[in-house]
Amino acid sequence: MRLANKVAIVTGGARGIGQAIALRLAEEGAQIAVCDVQHSEETVARIEELGRAALALKVDITHKSQVDHAVEMIMSKWGRVDILVNNAGITKDGLLLRMRESEWDAVLDVNLKGAFLFSQAVLRPMLRQRQGRIISIASVVGLMGNPGQTNYAASKAGLIGFSKSLAREVASRSITVNCVAPGFIASEMTDALTQDQKKALLDQVPMGDIGLPSDVAAVVTFLASDDARYITGQTINVDGGLVMD
Numbered sequence: 001m002r003l004a005n006k007v008a009i010v011t012g013g014a015r016g017i018g019q020a021i022a023l024r025l026a027e028e029g030a031q032i033a034v035c036d037v038q039h040s041e042e043t044v045a046r047i048e049e050l051g052r053a054a055l056a057l058k059v060d061i062t063h064k065s066q067v068d069h070a071v072e073m074i075m076s077k078w079g080r081v082d083i084l085v086n087n088a089g090i091t092k093d094g095l096l097l098r099m100r101e102s103e104w105d106a107v108l109d110v111n112l113k114g115a116f117l118f119s120q121a122v123l124r125p126m127l128r129q130r131q132g133r134i135i136s137i138a139s140v141v142g143l144m145g146n147p148g149q150t151n152y153a154a155s156k157a158g159l160i161g162f163s164k165s166l167a168r169e170v171a172s173r174s175i176t177v178n179c180v181a182p183g184f185i186a187s188e189m190t191d192a193l194t195q196d197q198k199k200a201l202l203d204q205v206p207m208g209d210i211g212l213p214s215d216v217a218a219v220v221t222f223l224a225s226d227d228a229r230y231i232t233g234q235t236i237n238v239d240g241g242l243v244m245d
């Protein structure tokens, strides 16, 4: 097991990609705090079935007081934080001409400010430990753009710039900061797309197939492990070849 006795936080772990990440980290031995605005009991029960400890914390990651309180609870239970996965994210799509200010703010608040707040809250314990992993789930949309997603693309591109800057701030303390950029992954977020939208997306994917939450979880687990000790400030695309740098 690559993550025995590590403590990991997964935001948005109640379902979808976040749930797959939480389960995969637990399979590798980590204890997991699942932080979500929804109930995370199902994820926690599945982690406990794997024989690992887990904590369900109801947190709206856009509120600093809730984020700080969650990290305090995790520290009082386990005394350390080794891995933070900033996974929680939302979409509020629409062409820019018609986008409401509230739709812009909501997406930037969850996808970017939430990652800022959680990263800041775990940084002190990680600096004390002189060890840590911060992994944020960006998107290929942050690299290539997508009509109707200016808010989402800005938030995900922002997450990549944020991670590179933080990576430089903390590299000397053996804390790595990386992003994983999924392409088109089967989840409730993409279930909302029409058949025509799904076909148009798949037509652009060289591998011609939709990705699975477990494909993203595998890369996150690698970045969280000692195998990725010397990798920081990077974005790894998990997209069937959609974006090739």
Ligand SMILES: NC(=O)c1ccc[n+]([C@@H]2O[C@H](COP(=O)([O-])OP(=O)(O)OC[C@H]3O[C@@H](n4cnc5c(N)ncnc54)[C@H](O)[C@@H]3O)[C@@H](O)[C@H]2O)c1
Binding pocket: 011, 012, 013, 014, 015, 016, 017, 018, 035, 036, 037, 038, 059, 060, 061, 062, 087, 088, 089, 090, 110, 137, 138, 139, 140, 181, 182, 183, 184, 185, 186, 187, 188, 189, 190
């Ligand atoms: N599904 C895809 O194709 C795809 C592609 C690229 C990137 N992503 C990214 O992967 C991540 C996970 O996506 P998913 O498809 O599993 O989405 P999802 O909608 O299934 O799950 C997102 C989770 O985040 C939680 N969440 C939302 N707002 C929150 C808040 N304010 N505080 C705490 N939790 C909150 C939700 O309750 C939910 O459990 C997101 O960041 C998304 O942008 C997804």
